[in-house]
Amino acid sequence: MSVHMLIAGFGGQGVLFAGKIVAYTGMIEEKQVSWLPSYGPEMRGGTANCSVCIDDKPIGCPIVLNPKTLIVMNRPSYDKFINEVQPGGTVVLDSTLIEADSTRDDITVCAIPATQMANDNGLHGLANIIMLGQTLKATGFCSMDVLKEAMKRCIPARKQHLLEPNLRALQMGYDY
Amino acid sequence: MAEKYLMKGNEAIAEAAIRNGCIHFFGYPITPQTEVSAYMSKVLPKIGGTFLQAESEIAAINMVLGAASCGVRAMTSSSSPGISLKSEGVSYIAGSDLPCVILNVMRGGPGLGGIQPSQADYWQATKALGHGDFQLLVFAPATVQEIVNLIGTAFDLAEKYRMPALILADGMLGQMMEPVEFPEITPKPAEKPYATTGTQGKRKPNIINSLYLQPDELERTVRERFARYDIIKQNEVRCEEYLTDDAEIILVAYGATARVVRSAVEDARACGIKAGLIRPITLWPFPEEAIRNAAARVDHMITVEMSMGQMVDDVRLYANGQCDVHFFGHTGGIVPTPAEVLDQIKKYAGGAE
Amino acid sequence: MASFHKTNGLTDAVFHYCPGCTHGIVHRLVAECLEELGILGKTVGIAPVGCAVMAYDYFNCDMIEAPHGRAPAVATGAKRANPDNIVFTYQGDGDLAAIGTAETVHAATRGENITIIFINNAIYGMTGGQMAPTTLPGQVTQTTPYGRDVTRAGYPIRMCEMLSTLDGVAYAERVTVTDVPNVRNAKKAIKKAFTAQIEKKGFSIVEVLSSCPTNWGLEPVEALKWLKENMIPYYPLGCYKDATEKGVF
CATH class of the missing domain: 3.40.50.970 (Thiamin diphosphate (ThDP)-binding fold, Pyr/PP domains)
Known part of the structure; x- marks a missing residue:
């Protein structure tokens, strides 16, 4: 299936990294892939987002303006993008940080307290991965095996000790 | 591989x-x-x-x-x-x-x-x-x-x-x-x-x-x-033509903008408008021949750029009055959207639904 | 008996320099040093913009003509491309100490293993005698017709003093060519600078106080006298830094 995903939050929450993992799932499945970050002075603390497209045919515009899937991890991004989601699309939001108040009834909203779950389970900083697990469950954009493999490829050799907590976070998000 | x-x-x-x-x-x-x-x-x-x-x-x-x-x-x-x-x-x-x-x-x-x-x-x-x-x-x-x-x-x-x-x-x-x-x-x-x-x-x-x-x-x-x-x-001229053979309206764009336009051309085709894209890969030397030939076949060309319209000068130069050459773009860091480009295509394609 | 012969370090091209200009002497000294050190065949010289712009016609080695002030950057590129080549720039005061100050200072502080021959004649020669960064306070030029007023035009720059504070500089010496002992001394300094480069000691610069009779409006001999009486007090001769024993790194 094709992926047309926007991942948004604060800089430092790992939204770009989560997007990279998604992009790698497309690589593994030998599809066309694009990953485009917002860039600039928002590196730390400001809002950051990235667009990920996966398709069988060449990616035209790599900017995701109307996402089929929106992963959102802060309020400003929720306000900015909630009305841009395609009808029939899916929104996965971190309910620890966002009180969802959209009245849209043409989209599926999955609320998951990812930040709280991460903090409660010694997975500090891995809310993004918990979100990713939930997104996989909600959309089935690839298989769990492919996503795990993508994660392995995104974690550099010298940080392999981080793989285990990441996989745990992924599963926790999926099982929620 | x-x-x-x-x-x-x-x-x-x-x-x-x-x-x-x-x-x-x-x-x-x-x-x-x-x-x-x-x-x-x-x-x-x-x-x-x-x-x-x-x-x-x-x-x-x-x-x-x-x-x-x-x-x-x-x-x-x-x-x-x-x-x-x-x-x-x-x-x-x-x-x-x-x-x-x-x-x-x-x-x-x-x-x-x-x-x-x-x-x-x-x-x-x-x-x-x-x-x-x-x-x-x-x-x-x-x-x-x-x-x-x-x-x-x-x-x-x-x-x-x-x-x-x-x-x-x-x-x-x-x-x-x-x-x-x-x-x-x-x-x-x-x-x-x-x-x-x-x-x-x-x-x-x-x-x-x-x-x-x-x-x-x-x-x-x-x-x-x-x-x-x-x-x-x-x-040494290099350019790519996409769906131009039967096109009734031709867009010209290069670089990242050409990707946006390519999406718009596909959307236009889905609406029944025969749109095509010329994408110069070398900007100098400019694909003069491709523009000249295309201009002879269509009534309208649209150049799309992330500027106030710069390459459009060259497109007009080599179209040499054979067809209307329009410009659409954004500047300052705003990327045109496929939907905006599609609107432009619809505006000039005339008649098509 | 010793006899005079023209160094092989210079081509047969006839200098275009004005009568009494000391560029010719310095060209010869540089060329003699390249020949005597046996490095002519592996030397790449960088010509400036200014009176010495056509130095590429005079030095009998490979030459690159650089944009105004950029000779140290061009030299850096050349040296990094082929570190075994000997690379020198030959620059005037406007080129080196005004438009090219950044290139000069940064090549120096990087300890770039190149040699700079700096001609300081306190005036822009090629464009017809305007104020240089090294024009003396009170000195009349085309653009300081009432004399250099430091309250408006600022003070002259003493490059050797300034550069000698940088860790990348292996050797900085100021000389002149007003008479035979000074010419001999200048040659010694130039040779030392190239030797430092051969031995990979770091950045070396020789500043040569020079005369510009044409634009100073003086006869050649008067010009040398003016140089001695006015420039040397402001720009004292001597070695400002010598780290050629152990090098800069």
């Missing part, structure tokens, strides 16, 4: 340059191309190359001039405001008939402008990147893979024709990651008998120079250079 990597455009261009035998890089940090320098600084010292963070863009391009004079493949990269600073050196490099590759990851201007993607340096790149009568080879890749493929071409042609080549990218291409493979290549740098590597007491001194105080001598030199430009115009 070569292994695929997921890489940022900026990193891919650095890797591709190295694989094409360019191990001398001189740069200065500026958003959104800084990853080029960062990548070079990581790799080049390990393989006996030069990474040098210069004191200014001006110094960097002149280091390229010095290195290119000595016969090596040299490169610098920057983004719009930095390219303006390099223009002096670019003119001297062109006037000294030296090959090199320059990367411009365009951002919004004028002045300090902004840091988001832009194509507002088309005029600068194709008409006047420095003083005097001269041209650069200008390549406009639209994907990260194409950046990789073109950088070798840029070095080869720069050496073949002894002139600087410019890769004109933009913030979107520089920052985005796409799967990319690096074809197996053995770089074959041209012989450079003109290089200043020391006479070893065996030949007359080589002189790299752009000064000709006698007007007739200067004119002769410039005319010789322009004769070379004519050969380039005959042989």
